[in-house]
Amino acid sequence: MTRILPTATALAVALSLAGPAAAEKPIWGIQVEQLEYRIGDETDVAAWDFDALYGSDELKLVFRSEAEYAVQERGFETLENQIRLQTPISDFFDAVVGFRADTPRGPSRYSAVIGLHGLAQQWFEIDADLFLSDKPSIRLEAEYEGLITNRIILVPSIEVNLPLVDDHEVGVGAFGPTVEVGLRLSYDLVDRLISPYVGVHYERAFGETANLARREGEDAGAFFVVIGTRILF
Amino acid sequence: MRIVSQTARALALGLTAAACLAGAVSAGEYHLTVDKITIDTGEFTRSGVGFNGTSPGPELRFQEGEDVVIHVTNNLSETTSIHWHGLILPYQQDGVPGITYDGIAPGETFTYRFPIKQSGTYWYHSHSDFQEPDGAYGALILEPKAPKPYSYDREYVVQLADAHPHHGSRIMRNLKMMPDYYNRKQRTLMDFFSDAKDKGLGAAWSDRKDWGEMRMMPTDIEDLQGFTPVINGKGPAQNWTGLFKPGERVRLRFINSSAMTYFDVRIPGLQMTVVQADGNNVQPVVVDEFRIAVAETYDVIVQPQEDKAYTVFAESMGRTAYASGTLAPRDGMVGAIPDMRTAPLLTMADMGGAHGGHGGMDHSQHGAMTESKSVEMDHSKMDHAQHGAMADAKPAEMDHSKMGHSQHQAEAPPNPYYADGSGLSPTAANGGKFLHYGDLKAQKPLYPVRAPTREIEMRLTGNMERYMWSINGIKYADADPIRLTYGERVRFKFVNETMMTHPMHLHGMWSILDTGQGQWNPIKHVVSVSPGTTIYMETEVDAPGKWAFHCHLSYHADSGMFRKVIVEGGPSDKQAAIPTTATGG
């Protein structure tokens, strides 16, 4: 974490230099995609996934945080914070550079991020990130907002993490992907500010990563029923 | 043009002398405060900004020829301003912070001084941040010197607005975070099923696919929904009422002070005679319904004959809400409230300019191009234009020529001010006459017709997904000012490359909309440009100084569809040197 701070400061300086012209007010907000409780067979998980952003049309500073807290074990299975700089490169896509700190229970990992964030044809929201360090990995995320009605929204999502090298310490093997798929049915309760949802979440490891899990006596896959809320402010 | 401008010049030369001789020029002194207030639409209450403690602010009435002195005191904790929308005045009095002055700091009083050189229905509003959407607007009526070319027994201001429960700054932020934050008219799975049932699964799927490829929404007509339309500050439940005696002629001064919303206005049971648009008299035209763009004004005369309540009904263009009020012989009456019509959907024709060069869009581009050309062609017939445009616009009516009744416009051809095949082109609820720009003819031309000295293209551009709006692809923050030279006549070419409708407003100088009618082209201050269309307006550059030129949709203007205009040269006294003559009333 300590290594992150100076970087963040540098980024903030860069942002203010390249930031909004005097006439334009800064854009800021918090988008919480997931704030949920996952009820599983063996363990329950509290999870969040949010972006807090500040900046302009041209350049945004994004703080992205994702976490999975194992309730029974009382520890973070995942705790991942990123500082990302995002700038448009086409009508619908932004290029991203940034830093990621993984500080769950167990060993910490730090990496640089380069990626793409945007809206693909047919309204798929896409994140594609390459995490650069001595333990590089790739992550692809896609999400779709399916409007059942204008307030009842069904969101299927998929996230694939693909480690490019072994990192047995944290339980991943080279080219052994983990896949998370979700289906969340939300209702816009207060504008789009609060949209509670119920849904299902399934995650599964493949290849070497799955093997590592099994060796640890864990399941390669886990299924959860989730309840939570989206927040947009 | 004839006597008019000569007289005007003579008047201008001897303005002081004339004033002394006639003794008619008065100097009215007025006081306004800008206050934090509470807005109550009947559906919600919230804090807002008003003038003299109210929203809308007081109806200001000035006399043509009067020199007004207006003291504006800022009781807010932020900078404010008042812009006199549509008024021809020295630029320092125009009230646009960052362009014409610094604005009015908290606790300070700014004194506006300017002569009233025109007449008609106008309005005033804050030009600072989102104070106008937050309630800082009011009606401004300029009484003419000359007799009006119409008569009426009583009159009412009908000021429309889209009061929103969210503050403007919050709305802007939400739109930036999520452009469809306020769009609750999006097509859903349910709509898909119903489309599949109507058109077949294949067609419904392919339609969804086409829009999805563009990442655009056919429902993207009102960016901002969830508002309560108000008439003079009153929501439908509060029922603004104007009284009349049966048989009286009633003048209604419609002003659209909305931040974002166009309205389709009708009064079931009454025909409306449009006598003025944007403060300038037009040759009267009888209509059943009209669309009022944001920041436009239309004055109509109605003559309710029956002893009953008539509903003034204004549906938003996207049919997400309606304003209603009542014309009644007695207080407390309520007319029948019609159902809102089905919400329109944009078509590929409206997308014509939106994504040029995009794969798979050849058909739609073709439609839009054809339309642009046909509009341009109409305009090329300048020399015999008075009836040319009309005749062209209404070929279908020839067949109905033997009909003795007035509803024969039922099968009127498409409105030429929308893309061919547009989903937005309006029709009257009763099948009657729906006003369009081609129907507006100046009652008295302000300027002689002459060839423009040059053309300036303004492509209206944007990116809905980023909620960025711009002109020629450049946002205000990054743009150089538009430099004009005093004395020239500039032809502005608006090419709408977005899927939204933009009401373009030039401060300080008139916008002569080219409808192909030569000297009768209407003189406006707001020109609405529909998606996928190209239209032209001409401006006699007769006002030195610095002016604003922008889309009047608040959140488009704020996000960059805005320009500074600098008029170089001209009289050193910084007064508009070719004073325009009053045409309104």
Add this chain to the structure above:
Amino acid sequence: MRKSHISTLAISMTAAAALLVAGSALAAGKQDHHHGHGGAADIGKAGKASAATRTVTITMHDNYYEPKGMTFKEGETVRFVIHNKGEFVHEFTIATAEMHKSHAPAMQMMVEHGVLEPDRINWEAAKQMQAKMGHGMHDEPNSALLEPGKSAEIVWTFPKHAALEFACNVPGHYESGMVGKIKLSH
């Protein structure tokens, strides 16, 4: 001069009249000429100038008249001298409110056929329209359609009882107030 004016007026009025269904709403002075809708109102008839008991000057402005209203005696014959001092074409027609209303679409047609321009009457278009419609020439004695700066005269004998208006049926003008009441007193 007056002669030529009348003949050109006749053309324009023909063009208008040609468009009317089942006889002209302007077909005045023919009391016995009954129409489908409960019969034409008795609005009076063309009079002889020699019988006129008085001359009234009517001034057309944009878009109103001076005077704004008039009172005559029942059966009186009046000579109207009408001047168009406006910048637009205007009409002076004596008829009932209903007749004015039914006349309006014909005037709208004239605008749409290019006969009636804002500030002039397009005689070429009028002839074309007449040729197309194939109606013969006839004059309407209760009406004058005047270009800016032009004048005309009408001599009219009023009936005993009638609710009459003088009005301009150029589209939009009636509605915006270019209409006045004619009262007939005992």
